[in-house]
Amino acid sequence: MDIKDFKKFHETVLPEFDEFLTNKINAEIKQPTLRDAMLYSINAGGKRVRPMLMLAVVYSCGTKLEDLYQYYDIAGAIELIHTYSLIHDDLPEMDNDDYRRGKLSNHKKFGVGPAVLAGDGLLTQAFYWIAKSNLDTSKRMAAVRILAHNAGPMGMVAGQMTDITKEDRQLNEEELTTLHKQKTADLITAAITIGAFCAGHDLSTHLVEYANYVGLAFQVKDDLDDFGSEEDADKNTFPNLIGKDATEEKLRNLVKDALNAVLKEQKFDKNLMVSFLDYFKD
Amino acid sequence: MDIKDFKKFHETVLPEFDEFLTNKINAEIKQPTLRDAMLYSINAGGKRVRPMLMLAVVYSCGTKLEDLYQYYDIAGAIELIHTYSLIHDDLPEMDNDDYRRGKLSNHKKFGVGPAVLAGDGLLTQAFYWIAKSNLDTSKRMAAVRILAHNAGPMGMVAGQMTDITKEDRQLNEEELTTLHKQKTADLITAAITIGAFCAGHDLSTHLVEYANYVGLAFQVKDDLDDFGSEEDADKNTFPNLIGKDATEEKLRNLVKDALNAVLKEQKFDKNLMVSFLDYFKD
Numbered sequence: 001m002d003i004k005d006f007k008k009f010h011e012t013v014l015p016e017f018d019e020f021l022t023n024k025i026n027a028e029i030k031q032p033t034l035r036d037a038m039l040y041s042i043n044a045g046g047k048r049v050r051p052m053l054m055l056a057v058v059y060s061c062g063t064k065l066e067d068l069y070q071y072y073d074i075a076g077a078i079e080l081i082h083t084y085s086l087i088h089d090d091l092p093e094m095d096n097d098d099y100r101r102g103k104l105s106n107h108k109k110f111g112v113g114p115a116v117l118a119g120d121g122l123l124t125q126a127f128y129w130i131a132k133s134n135l136d137t138s139k140r141m142a143a144v145r146i147l148a149h150n151a152g153p154m155g156m157v158a159g160q161m162t163d164i165t166k167e168d169r170q171l172n173e174e175e176l177t178t179l180h181k182q183k184t185a186d187l188i189t190a191a192i193t194i195g196a197f198c199a200g201h202d203l204s205t206h207l208v209e210y211a212n213y214v215g216l217a218f219q220v221k222d223d224l225d226d227f228g229s230e231e232d233a234d235k236n237t238f239p240n241l242i243g244k245d246a247t248e249e250k251l252r253n254l255v256k257d258a259l260n261a262v263l264k265e266q267k268f269d270k271n272l273m274v275s276f277l278d279y280f281k282d
Numbered sequence: 283m284d285i286k287d288f289k290k291f292h293e294t295v296l297p298e299f300d301e302f303l304t305n306k307i308n309a310e311i312k313q314p315t316l317r318d319a320m321l322y323s324i325n326a327g328g329k330r331v332r333p334m335l336m337l338a339v340v341y342s343c344g345t346k347l348e349d350l351y352q353y354y355d356i357a358g359a360i361e362l363i364h365t366y367s368l369i370h371d372d373l374p375e376m377d378n379d380d381y382r383r384g385k386l387s388n389h390k391k392f393g394v395g396p397a398v399l400a401g402d403g404l405l406t407q408a409f410y411w412i413a414k415s416n417l418d419t420s421k422r423m424a425a426v427r428i429l430a431h432n433a434g435p436m437g438m439v440a441g442q443m444t445d446i447t448k449e450d451r452q453l454n455e456e457e458l459t460t461l462h463k464q465k466t467a468d469l470i471t472a473a474i475t476i477g478a479f480c481a482g483h484d485l486s487t488h489l490v491e492y493a494n495y496v497g498l499a500f501q502v503k504d505d506l507d508d509f510g511s512e513e514d515a516d517k518n519t520f521p522n523l524i525g526k527d528a529t530e531e532k533l534r535n536l537v538k539d540a541l542n543a544v545l546k547e548q549k550f551d552k553n554l555m556v557s558f559l560d561y562f563k564d
Contacts, residue, residue, distance in 0.1 A: 028435075028436060029435050029436065029440070030436070030440065031435065031440035031443050031444060033443050033447050034435050034439065034440055034443040035435075038435065084402075088398055088399075088402060091394075091395070091398060092394075093393065093394035093395040093398070094395045094398065111375065112373075112374075112375035113373070113375040113376045113446045114443060114446070114447065116370055116373060116375070116376065116398060117370075117439055117442055117443045117446070119402075120366075120370060120401075120402075120405065120434075120435075120439050121434060121435030121439045121440075121443075122435075123402065123405060123406065124405065124430050124433055124434030124435065124439060125430065125434050125435050125436075127409045127426055127429075127430040127434075128427065128430035128431055128434055128436075130426070131423055131426040131427035131430060132427065137419045137420055137423050138419055140423060141413055141419050141422060141423060144409055144410075144412070144413040144426055145410065145413035145414065147409075148406050148407065148408075148409040148410035148413060149410055151406055152402075152403060152406030152407050152409075152410055153310075153311050153313065153316050153317075153320065153402075153403030153404075153406065153407050154310060154311065154312070154407075154410070157316065157399055157402050157403045157406060158311070158312065158313035158316055158403075160399055161313050161315050161316040161396060161399045161403075162313060164395045164396070164399070165315050165396065
């Protein structure tokens with residue numbers, strides 16, 4: 001493994017992966033409005049953290065850089081799911097966001113009906129990409145199972161439902177942890193564990209622990225980044241519940257726990273997973 | 283094969299299958315609003331035509347009645363997908379239907395946000411059910427592939443997008459046929475072909491032809507049933523395009539073509555598939 005730094009890995013793989021995503025959607029989706037709406041959000045400036053984490057795990061397990069393309073379908077499926085969730089979350093009767101990363105949200109650009117369908121299209125196509133990948137059937141099936149479990153009504157969708165139906169009251173710390181776990185951590189955990197499955201790595205509890213801590217750290221960092229903004233005021237977030245300082249300490253502890261977990265990992269090169277944790281120090 | 287009549291088959295299998303659907307969702311979905319909203323539409327009086335067609339194919343291929351339960355996960359997945367599509371289609375910025383089968387539509391009962399999420403939950407859980415089924419991995423993978431292809435942005439979702447973006451103009455006959463094929467026929471076709479795959483039947487072109495004719499006949503019958511109603515007036519339907527009589531003739535021809543196709547089928551008992559065609563004579 002030549003690349004030992006996650007930023008470097010990200011920089012190296014991203015351009016080819018971005019091109020893959022756009023080309024594949026362009027080739028497959030013939031309905032013009034649907035294709036445009038799907039591509040609009042896929043190319044709206046996301047950092048591709050989830051698929052890059054998945055590919056980083058595959059790479060850490062010994063796959064060469066030039067062979068990583070074989071895992072792009074599965075990594076792409078994870079990004080399709082993440083993108084669909086953002087489109088539906090932004091809808092007027094959900095979080096009601098007109099902008100995302102400085103661009104109009106999907107429903108402001110295409111209308112609510114098309115945005116719902118663009119989301120439905122991305123979500124369903126994710127499973128098509130996995131089914132059509134060239135990996136072993138058992139690996140593909142594990143990817144379908146983990147992704148559907150963690151992104152569906154036992155995971156991410158459940159978290160979003162709790163979020164929109166509980167906005168009028170303050171959740172307690174345990175409830176908020178469950179919400180964050182489902183809404184954000186579950187898809188991150190899926191990306192990491194799917195990577196390990198696809199690379200043929202015998203999944204260790206250490207890697208699963210790492211994934212869980214990283215996933216939760218993700219949402220806590222997000223809460224901190226948004227803290228004090230107008231939209232943030234009524235939301236169920238850790239800084240609103242326990243204060244900024246205690247939340248910052250919480251984030252440091254999660255990162256430390258993630259580090260300790262991955263350092264126990266015996267079976268693959270830990271460099272990328274360790275260096276990914278720098279993400280939370282920005 | 284003791285049951286040779288589709289209505290009898292439907293009557294025999296439905297109670298157990300209905301119970302299976304409710305119990306499984308109740309057991310799996312812990313988020314209370316999400317569980318309620320998913321169950322509300324699952325139990326809103328649907329006839330389960332798609333899963334019953336799938337199970338009828340499995341039965342026709344030689345599976346005993348008492349062994350059919352092994353295929354309920356996959357049949358259930360098809361019903362989850364169908365149900366999600368109804369919830370999203372009814373949304374205000376889609377077809378804007380306040381009622382379905384005499385009951386409040388999902389978003390009128392639970393709100394638009396929860397209805398979007400109930401749909402997302404049903405759609406994603408469909409793939410989880412397939413992944414967790416006890417059938418051979420290769421059969422499960424075929425089910426994922428066919429379902430995602432036919433229900434997603436290359437099939438049903440594309441049809442719905444064409445429908446909501448073209449409502450202001452009259453499609454021509456070819457465009458309307460494509461719309462109906464994607465919006466309705468593709469999921470029916472999926473149900474029949476998945477049944478054949480899961481039963482280990484070497485899929486013949488005859489059965490695929492049958493499935494395609496039956497799927498289109500479904501939407502044409504639906505168009506005829508709704509013809510003359512207030513909501514129907516502006517819609518792209520065959521009666522609005524070519525008149526009621528010509529549409530009735532079209533339906534008769536589709537049923538005849540379906541019959542001719544399935545009669546060529548050599549490898550399984552054709553009785554149920556033939557008797558299913560009575561559905562279009564009501």
